[in-house]
Amino acid sequence: MSDRALLEGSEAMARAAVAAGCRFFTGYPMTPFTELLEHMAALLPQVDGVCMNAESELEAVGMAWGAATTGHLAATGSTGQGLSLMQESLSEITNARLPLVVFNMARGQGDYFQATRGGGHGDYRHIVLAPMDVPEAVELTRLAFDLAGQWRTPVMVLGDYFLAHTYQAVSVPSIDGAAPKVPDWALNGSTGGSGAAKIISPLGSGTEGEEGFDLGAHFADCAAHIQALEAGVEPLVDVGFCDDAELVVAAYGSVGKFVRYACLQLRDSGHRVGYIRPITLWPFPSQAVQDAAAGSAKVAVYEQNMGQMIDDVRLATLGAVPVEFIGGPSWDHSGFGIGPDINVPDISERILEAMP
Amino acid sequence: MSDDRIFISTDEPPAESAALVDDFTPSLITQANHHLCPGCGEPIAIRAAVEAIEELELAERTIAVFGIGCYTAFAHNLDVEVVQALHGRAPSVATGVKRMLPEGFVMTIQGDGDMVNEGLQEVLHAAARGENITCLLLNNGVFGETGGQMTTTTTLGQRTKTSIEGRDPHQHGHPILLSDLAATMDGAAYVARCAVNNAGNVARTKRYITRAYESQMAGAGFSLVEILTMCPTGWFVDTLEGPDYLQDTLAPVHNIGELRTP
Numbered sequence: 001m002s003d004r005a006l007l008e009g010s011e012a013m014a015r016a017a018v019a020a021g022c023r024f025f026t027g028y029p030m031t032p033f034t035e036l037l038e039h040m041a042a043l044l045p046q047v048d049g050v051c052m053n054a055e056s057e058l059e060a061v062g063m064a065w066g067a068a069t070t071g072h073l074a075a076t077g078s079t080g081q082g083l084s085l086m087q088e089s090l091s092e093i094t095n096a097r098l099p100l101v102v103f104n105m106a107r108g109q110g111d112y113f114q115a116t117r118g119g120g121h122g123d124y125r126h127i128v129l130a131p132m133d134v135p136e137a138v139e140l141t142r143l144a145f146d147l148a149g150q151w152r153t154p155v156m157v158l159g160d161y162f163l164a165h166t167y168q169a170v171s172v173p174s175i176d177g178a179a180p181k182v183p184d185w186a187l188n189g190s191t192g193g194s195g196a197a198k199i200i201s202p203l204g205s206g207t208e209g210e211e212g213f214d215l216g217a218h219f220a221d222c223a224a225h226i227q228a229l230e231a232g233v234e235p236l237v238d239v240g241f242c243d244d245a246e247l248v249v250a251a252y253g254s255v256g257k258f259v260r261y262a263c264l265q266l267r268d269s270g271h272r273v274g275y276i277r278p279i280t281l282w283p284f285p286s287q288a289v290q291d292a293a294a295g296s297a298k299v300a301v302y303e304q305n306m307g308q309m310i311d312d313v314r315l316a317t318l319g320a321v322p323v324e325f326i327g328g329p330s331w332d333h334s335g336f337g338i339g340p341d342i343n344v345p346d347i348s349e350r351i352l353e354a355m356p
Numbered sequence: 357m358s359d360d361r362i363f364i365s366t367d368e369p370p371a372e373s374a375a376l377v378d379d380f381t382p383s384l385i386t387q388a389n390h391h392l393c394p395g396c397g398e399p400i401a402i403r404a405a406v407e408a409i410e411e412l413e414l415a416e417r418t419i420a421v422f423g424i425g426c427y428t429a430f431a432h433n434l435d436v437e438v439v440q441a442l443h444g445r446a447p448s449v450a451t452g453v454k455r456m457l458p459e460g461f462v463m464t465i466q467g468d469g470d471m472v473n474e475g476l477q478e479v480l481h482a483a484a485r486g487e488n489i490t491c492l493l494l495n496n497g498v499f500g501e502t503g504g505q506m507t508t509t510t511t512l513g514q515r516t517k518t519s520i521e522g523r524d525p526h527q528h529g530h531p532i533l534l535s536d537l538a539a540t541m542d543g544a545a546y547v548a549r550c551a552v553n554n555a556g557n558v559a560r561t562k563r564y565i566t567r568a569y570e571s572q573m574a575g576a577g578f579s580l581v582e583i584l585t586m587c588p589t590g591w592f593v594d595t596l597e598g599p600d601y602l603q604d605t606l607a608p609v610h611n612i613g614e615l616r617t618p
Contacts, residue, residue: 024456050455054448055481062445062478066421066452069439074452092442187453189460192436193384193415199431201440206432213432 002171009134009163012170013103014039016141017075019173021180022101023049024067024074026060032161032336033079033105040075047177057082061089068098069200071186073145077103077157080111087120090154094124095202095222099148101141102156105164108330108337109255112308115158116282123219125226126154127233128281132257134168140279142173149183151229158281161336162254235285238277241267242292245274247355249326250289250313251302252278255342259302262347273351281309286316293317297356302347303327304339326350361596382406384415384435391429395595397585397602398427398467398494400552404562404583405465405492409436412569414461421450423466423475426501427494430465444475447482450489458488461572468495468509472534476508479538479580486543486577490568493534493580496587497606504590508532511609515592531609535582539615545576547616551584551607553599564614576618584610 007015014036017025025040027033037053044051050067054060057078064076078086083104093100104115118124127147131137137159144155182188191197199205204221206213238256240263242248251259256277263275276292278285289312293299299321301310307325314323327350330339341347381388384406392399409418415436422431424443431438441449446464454462464471471479471493479491498516499505506516506523509531513522523531539547548564551557561583568579584606586598593601 024452026452052451052455055477058445059448059451059478059481062441062448063452063455065441065445066439066449066454067456068452069419069449070453070456072456089442089445096440187419187437187439188457189417189419189437192409192418195386195435197435197437199438199440201431201438203440 002173004169004171006167006169007134007172008035008165008167009137009159010035010165011039012134012138012172013141013157014043015172015175016138017101017145018043018047018049019175020142020145021073022075022145023047023072023180024064026052026054026063026076027078028054028057028060028082030079030082032107032164033077033082033103035164036077036103036105043175047175057085061086064100065089065093065098068093068100069187071182073099073149073180075101075103077105079105080107080114083111083114084119090126091118091120091122091124092202093154094126095122096200097152097225098200099152100154101144101148102154104156104158106158106160106337107335108160108339109253109304110329112281112303112305115156123223125229125282126156127151127229128156128158130158130253130279130281131163132254132277134163134166135170137163138170138172147233151233153229158253160254161338230283233280233283235283235288236279237285237288238279239288239292240275242274242276243295244272245296246272246298247351248274248276248292248296248299249302249351250276250278250299250309252281252309255302255304258342258344259347262344262351265344266348266351271352271355278309284312284316286312289313289316290320293321296321298354299323300326300351300354302350304330304337304341324354326354363596382410384410385433386435387433390433392426393589395586395588395598396426397496397552397587397598400558401492401494401561401583401585402427402430402465404558404565406434408562408566408569412566412573414569414573417459418461418463419453419457421446421453421462421464423464423470425467425470425494427465427467443470444478446470447475447478447487447489447491451482451487454487454489461569463490463492465492465494467500468493468497468507469499472532473508476532479534480541483538483541483544483578483580488572488575488577490572490579490581492565493582494585495582495606495610496585496590498587498590500587500590504592509534509610511605514605533610535580535615538580541578544578544580544616545618546571546579548614549582549584549610549612551602551612553584553586553602557612571618582610
């Protein structure tokens with residue numbers, strides 16, 4: 001069952017999250033993340049879930065961490081600076097092998113590295129999904145909770161002001177109120193006194209013996225898990241017209257939708273332009289980018305930052321074709337990353353200038 | 357110091373092994389061996405905390421959230437369910453656990469560096485919110501795990517590695533008396549401070565912890581028990597001087613007693 005409605009991106013994601021089984025949400029208001037928190041605050045009590053207006057992002061991610069240990073699907077989120085505050089915990093939550101969905105409604109595209117590099121300390125990565133519009137955000141929200149539960153790892157949904165605040169007609173799965181099944185590893189206190197009480201720790205679940213527990217073995221397990229994620233999570237990508245393209249343009253997120261439209265128009269007027277839009281930013285769809293670039297003379301990367309995803313495009317193409325940056329920061333007085341350059345004629349001009 | 361005190365030489369092994377009178381390990385401690393220093397007060401406090409869980413029959417509904425400090429070693433020694441949190445963040449993690457498991461018994465174990473330095477806002481917000489959890493503060497007035505640096509609970513004049521001539525209010529500021537602060541919060545149901553430097557205080561510690569647990573199980577709101585613990589290694593005093601040093605240095609500032617009751 002699904003409901004068709006005209007919804008703001010924030011509300012659509014909130015409904016999709018609750019429909020996917022999310023029962024705990026917490027956050028600290030910050031534009032453009034705020035409305036997601038408001039919608040979760042309205043929705044979760046209807047299914048006996050909990051939404052908390054945390055006192056800071058540090059507390060928000062801590063509360064989400066605690067809720068996640070109980071096996072109920074938990075989520076939090078923020079925007080650039082707030083996500084920076086959360087990174088210490090996101091690293092530890094990854095090593096504690098806990099599922100958590102993080103909605104990152106970024107200001108512009110300057111936080112690609114923060115999202116995809118594991119912005120915190122330590123040797124870790126987590127899954128990052130970047131929808132281009134509201135319908136895709138609904139699909140990817142569901143996928144984010146599924147992947148988080150399946151792999152017991154944080155999954156970030158990376159959006160922006162456009163995604164959070166644009167109204168679109170969209171089908172959102174109905175919220176049926178059924179309680180999601182709690183997995184076996186979850187804590188509820190019941191193993192206390194059994195001689196083998198559970199522990200959930202970023203340092204592993206070993207027992208302190210005469211020799212102490214084996215921290216090295218735990219970190220080896222964490223490394224193996226990251227490798228398994230990289231190999232096992234299907235990289236998602238949106239590709240068009242790359243078979244005979246002289247120039248392939250790479251872009252992600254809502255900006256990627258503008259770039260895709262510019263490419264469609266240029267194709268209509270006879271230019272041999274193709275596009276590739278990575279949807280999973282980690283694991284990065286390196287093979288798909290390599291394949292898309294294979295017949296072309298050049299790859300151009302359009303991002304509204306100083307050039308971040310271009311590093312991943314260069315690593316994917318390994319020097320096989322020249323990779324040129326045609327983006328750049330785009331800001332207006334709001335500071336929310338809705339600059340004047342999100343503009344199809346401007347993007348088309350840059351693409352044409354980059355044509356080989 | 358009186359002349360009749362017994363000093364045990366640790367320069368050479370004892371001539372004969374100590375006789376085991378009985379096994380006094382609480383049933384909820386799986387491994388009594390630990391790596392904490394001789395004279396440390398934390399194992400005594402943990403023991404009281406665990407015995408109270410057992411006596412109130414809370415073992416099968418307990419989730420203990422650990423901070424980061426010397427006591428963290430016990431996270432892997434207990435037979436109750438444990439979540440290991442980051443330095444300072446245990447009250448938020450415990451909040452998430454408790455909100456999803458309202459029937460559970462949820463507690464935190466943190467030191468003064470963890471709770472009062474790094475995580476001051478967390479514990480105060482939890483108290484103000486009336487979060488129905490129990491926080492235990494093991495306060496020794498120094499960063500023990502890193503070797504005896506000043507924390508915000510270090511008392512004026514107390515010598516640490518980062519206040520060599522003694523804590524000077526003009527340079528290092530004044531100590532924060534956490535329990536006194538938490539007791540002002542309307543969401544706090546039970547706040548008390550005790551110590552483990554003598555038998556009477558150990559008994560009092562167990563009593564206060566039990567009252568805090570009972571307060572949570574009655575749904576009264578936030579509870580906090582601050583326990584002054586010895587850290588002779590971090591204080592740079594002889595092991596046997598720990599209890600007296602606590603009495604002379606910490607106890608006159610961090611006053612023992614119940615500060616807020618339901």
